[in-house]
Amino acid sequence: MEQLPGGRRLRLASSLGLGQRCWEVTLDDERGLLAWRDPRPPRRGADNCFVPTSEIIAVEETELNKKQRSIGKWQKMAKPHAFTVYYVKKARNHRWRCRDVTFWCADEILCNQWIQALKELLEMQTCRPKQLLVYINPYGGKRQGKRIYEQKVAPLFSLASISTDVVVTEHANHAKDNLFEVNINKYDGVVCVGGDGMFSEVMHGLIGRMQKDSGIDQNNPKAPLVQCNIRIGIIPAGSTDCVCYSTVGISDPVTSALHIIIGDCQPLDVSSVHQNNTFLKYAVSLLGYGFYGDVLKDSEKKRWMGPMRYDYSGFKTFLSHHYYEGTISFQPAKHTLGSPRDKDSCRTGCYICKESERQLAEQRKKCGFKHEDEEEWKVIKGKFLAINVVNMCCACPRSPKGLSPAAHLADGSADLILVRKCSRFDFLRYLVRHTNKDDQFDFSFVDVYRVKSFQFTSKLSEDNESSVTDIGKKHFGQFCRDHPACCCNIANSTWNCDGETLDSSAIEVRVHCQLMKLFARGIEENCKDEAAYSHSSVEQLL
Ligand SMILES: CCCCCCCCCCCCC/C=C/[C@@H](O)[C@H](COP(=O)(O)O)NC(=O)CCCCCCCCCCCCCCC
Ligand SMILES: Nc1ncnc2c1ncn2[C@@H]1O[C@H](COP(=O)(O)OP(=O)(O)O)[C@@H](O)[C@H]1O
Numbered sequence: 001m002e003q004l005p006g007g008r009r010l011r012l013a014s015s016l017g018l019g020q021r022c023w024e025v026t027l028d029d030e031r032g033l034l035a036w037r038d039p040r041p042p043r044r045g046a047d048n049c050f051v052p053t054s055e056i057i058a059v060e061e062t063e064l065n066k067k068q069r070s071i072g073k074w075q076k077m078a079k080p081h082a083f084t085v086y087y088v089k090k091a092r093n094h095r096w097r098c099r100d101v102t103f104w105c106a107d108e109i110l111c112n113q114w115i116q117a118l119k120e121l122l123e124m125q126t127c128r129p130k131q132l133l134v135y136i137n138p139y140g141g142k143r144q145g146k147r148i149y150e151q152k153v154a155p156l157f158s159l160a161s162i163s164t165d166v167v168v169t170e171h172a173n174h175a176k177d178n179l180f181e182v183n184i185n186k187y188d189g190v191v192c193v194g195g196d197g198m199f200s201e202v203m204h205g206l207i208g209r210m211q212k213d214s215g216i217d218q219n220n221p222k223a224p225l226v227q228c229n230i231r232i233g234i235i236p237a238g239s240t241d242c243v244c245y246s247t248v249g250i251s252d253p254v255t256s257a258l259h260i261i262i263g264d265c266q267p268l269d270v271s272s273v274h275q276n277n278t279f280l281k282y283a284v285s286l287l288g289y290g291f292y293g294d295v296l297k298d299s300e301k302k303r304w305m306g307p308m309r310y311d312y313s314g315f316k317t318f319l320s321h322h323y324y325e326g327t328i329s330f331q332p333a334k335h336t337l338g339s340p341r342d343k344d345s346c347r348t349g350c351y352i353c354k355e356s357e358r359q360l361a362e363q364r365k366k367c368g369f370k371h372e373d374e375e376e377w378k379v380i381k382g383k384f385l386a387i388n389v390v391n392m393c394c395a396c397p398r399s400p401k402g403l404s405p406a407a408h409l410a411d412g413s414a415d416l417i418l419v420r421k422c423s424r425f426d427f428l429r430y431l432v433r434h435t436n437k438d439d440q441f442d443f444s445f446v447d448v449y450r451v452k453s454f455q456f457t458s459k460l461s462e463d464n465e466s467s468v469t470d471i472g473k474k475h476f477g478q479f480c481r482d483h484p485a486c487c488c489n490i491a492n493s494t495w496n497c498d499g500e501t502l503d504s505s506a507i508e509v510r511v512h513c514q515l516m517k518l519f520a521r522g523i524e525e526n527c528k529d530e531a532a533y534s535h536s537s538v539e540q541l542l
């Protein structure tokens with residue numbers, strides 16, 4: 001143990017070779033930092049660096065090749081000893097990469113001391129997974145799932161000494177069904193390689209398994225569900241990858257693999273969807289009726305187009321301009337501190353999520369779950385082009401700030417967005433605002449509420465007995481006969497539930513605060529992070 005002038009203790013501090021020169025390398029236990037500094041006076045471009053030990057991926061003893069040994073002062077050394085540290089390098093736009101640095105020294109004992117110390121520190125990171133169960137959807141997105149996993153992810157897992165059991169799915173629901181059978185306690189996490197649909201499948205398997213093992217009836221919409229502590233990691237290889245993008249800040253397989261390796265943890269709200277005391281689905285990103293339901297339904301027939309199918313069906317659905325009538329009831333989320341019109345978004349370590357979860361737990365301790373049904377319900381009837389309930393911002397490459405930019409990942413609430421009947425031109429203006437910085441809620445025909453439960457009944461199912469419904473049932477998708485040009489649809493739309501279609505026109509939705517966890521940390525504040533790694537700040541740390 002070394003002592004710094006300020007009295008701070010370091011686990012190790014040595015002069016080690018890096019490239020052709022000697023660098024001061026320190027391992028600071030208290031701050032959890034590995035740092036290396038060029039001891040010569042700072043000059044432009046001098047590469048002083050540090051890495052939090054929590055972001056070290058692996059450390060290995062290294063054999064130096066001839067070329068490396070023939071440079072600089074190491075040339076004179078009989079047999080230099082070396083070790084390589086692999087670590088996370090944060091690049092622009094939330095992208096992470098694996099970088100490595102190799103240090104050399106003449107003293108074998110010193111080299112081993114460094115390797116030992118770094119390995120001990122890695123062992124102490126108990127949040128890191130050691131054994132993972134991996135499901136790959138070979139048909140998701142551009143059908144690259146298997147290649148992405150084998151070429152970009154598996155080598156990193158093996159570098160980090162993570163063992164894996166890999167299942168390449170053979171049919172839809174393969175992963176979900178398998179999760180009910182496997183010895184789940186063997187694993188520290190489940191990884192899905194695919195899109196939002198594949199993630200949804202794995203999530204259903206895990207949450208369902210957890211309820212089954214705890215004797216909870218998923219068909220009871222009021223049952224307090226058991227939290228799922230086995231984390232899910234998403235390697236994006238789908239068409240939208242909204243869950244990955246909204247929880248990491250980018251859809252990039254290497255970045256996601258690194259978040260899994262270092263054992264990040266992000267709790268996530270999950271909505272349960274029921275109809276007449278029958279469980280239908282869970283949702284974490286978008287539950288959309290009208291526009292997004294119709295886009296999804298049409299796009300399913302065009303799977304061969306890959307991710308482009310959404311643009312094609314989006315354009316087609318936009319032109320069809322159908323609206324749907326129905327009644328919405330919801331309970332406002334009073335426990336949350338935020339509002340959907342906030343300027344600030346949910347970011348790593350979000351205070352609003354933590355505080356909202358705390359308040360919700362406190363309320364439930366005081367009044368119990370049952371009391372919640374008696375809380376105020378608001379009812380809205382109308383004609384809607386889109387009804388969206390989102391548990392998270394739903395950012396994706398198509399819409400970098402998402403459907404509701406201020407929605408929170410883990411605050412126990414969802415944002416209900418109602419887009420009322422309006423002109424095609426106005427709806428286009430609304431859609432375009434998903435792609436730029438302007439406020440997409442600043443329209444007279446758009447309303448947004450933060451809710452903790454929600455119900456919807458389409459007018460068609462309300463008027464079940466009427467003759468119009470019969471016509472609608474027989475001629476699904478047919479336009480209103482009385483007004484061929486009015487775009488009202490006498491058929492129901494379908495729900496888009498995280499990219500899966502749900503045909504029910506009457507549903508009950510309830511948000512379950514932090515029901516599950518991901519290997520992620522939420523989106524990090526951008527520029528501040530990058531500044532923290534600048535050269536000047538490293539001076540203060542050493
Ligand atoms: C004019 C440009 C308008 C761009 C509007 C972009 C809005 C994008 C919002 C995306 C929200 C995504 C929510 C997540 C949904 C996913 O769960 C789910 C499943 O994902 P998976 O396939 O990876 O399994 N994905 C989806 O349902 C896809 C939704 C994508 C909708 C794209 C709509 C494009 C609309 C284009 C309209 C063009 C009008 C042009 C008129 C001249
Ligand atoms: N082997 C398979 N064959 C066919 N469908 C599958 C298979 N594995 C998973 N699926 C299903 O494919 C659907 C879409 O997968 P996803 O990975 O989300 O791709 P995309 O983002 O392109 O929609 C999911 O609903 C999933 O259940």
Ligand SMILES: [Ca+2]
Binds near residue numbers: 269408411413
């Ligand atoms: Ca939420």
